[in-house]
Amino acid sequence: MIPSLSPNPVTDVQRLFTYPFMINALAAGTIVAILGGVVGWYVVLRRQAFASHTLSVMAFPGATGAALAGLPTALGYYVACTAAALAIGRAGRTRGAATRAQTGESAVIGTVQTVGLAAGFLFLSLNHSILGGPETLLFGTFLGITNGQLLALLLVALAALGVLAVLARPLLFSSIDREVARAGGVPVALLDALFLVVLGLAIAATSQLTGALLVFALLVAPAAAAQQITLRPLAGLLLSVALALLTIWLALAIAYYSIYPVGFYVTTIGFAVYVLARVTRRIRTR
């Protein structure tokens, strides 16, 4: 079943585009990398890696719950991640808090995360027949992305990127210097909430490929690497997207010729990119 590599690398690359499932996977990967690269850049800047991790964990009960209810799993991803984003945003909102650290956000996040995992486990026990078992939901697959899923991914990504384009500068301002932004009339609490929702959507989209637990590889690693390499906001965003694209394309290509899940390759490549970026920075600043 696993295709083997030929001596000619050009044919190997051409073969990636032979099957519709692979074309869908590459298209989905491209959408997800662009979205994740942009959203992730803000996540790293805002130090919301923990919140992102929790939202990604919520994809697990979302998918298992949807399967149990007989609904499309993709719908479960979007609903669960967005609902968790709203819950974290609402519970973490404290009037007049100067920093997000002061809002008690992390305690709320930790609590939401545990409940989410437990619910997912329960749904799984109630229904053993869901697609591919828990490994797929947790660690990802690139098989069987339907045209419908692809269209949903595209629409969600366009909506999320559209919102981010409007919020771009005030969100950057409130991420770097919250108090000054607030004094300058930037609605920081509203931005916190909106960004969490955008983050929830990005994570729901990404976890369909990478699985709930390995979202980080596309969301945080490329962005963190980009911020090691450049300090300029626009250059950083573009580099973050480029590194995310590189990660997912390489991972999909390798996974096609291998028996191991795509999530493993995404994670390993993401990690390697990050380590390389850190080493580069250290050498440059020496």
Added chain:
Amino acid sequence: MIDTAIHTGSAASAVALRSATVRVGGRPILSDVSLTIGQGEFVAVLGPNGAGKSTLMKAILGLVPLAGGSIDVLGRSPRQARAQIGYLPQRQAFDAATRVRGVDLVTLGLDGSRWGVPLPITARARRRRREERARVDEVIELVGAGAYGNRAIGELSGGEQQRLLIAAALVRRPRLLILDEPLDSLDLPNQASVAGLIRRIATTENVAVLLVAHDVNPLATYLDRVVYLARGRALCGEVEEVITARTLTDLYGTPVEVLRTSDGRLVVVGQPEAPHHHGHRHG
């Protein structure tokens, strides 16, 4: 002449408080405070912890509501005047993980509250962008941060960060600058040089400066006047008039001594810290 009476609050003043009262959680933080700050004046706001210095600044910014009286900023309400106020809150330093340049921070002071993505497609948009970049460079030079404006702000010293933050507060050409304890985290030579910088800015840019401080000494030679807060009340006047045993004893309601060291520094002895906040849990 020291007084707490109402000055003539004309449109020429930068800030005018008339019998302003602020309550936080039902407790009066400022009671019946009246004072006037003129355009281009450099004024320090002093007083013990919990005297309401930061609250006074927030009231002038329109961030806390008044329970009584009124505040005029540049002849208008605080909210209407907000675009003309530069504000630097009391804050922690940026840590080393903050991967943003000083230039970006200053630029956000200019355009950080604008929605949407700037697309320099029309000639007008390109000209505007050029002008804004020139303004950013100008304020960075003004605060003497030209040498490190392109470095990550988290890697800079406290004094360097403070200069860039002041540049960010100045970039929109405000007519009132509110700085909440900008000298607090700096060593003594940096306190003196930042105080000198602020004096120069107040004069050359004709911007009124309200600076919250713990210690008047690094500022004393640069200031036009001081506002001294205690027990919810305020005294306003020149340093030599306000920081005397007689006026401070009167303000605190307990005996206070003011000593002058041989090098001219003022030391206030016996000032009760946070006189009515600690130990009272019935608020």
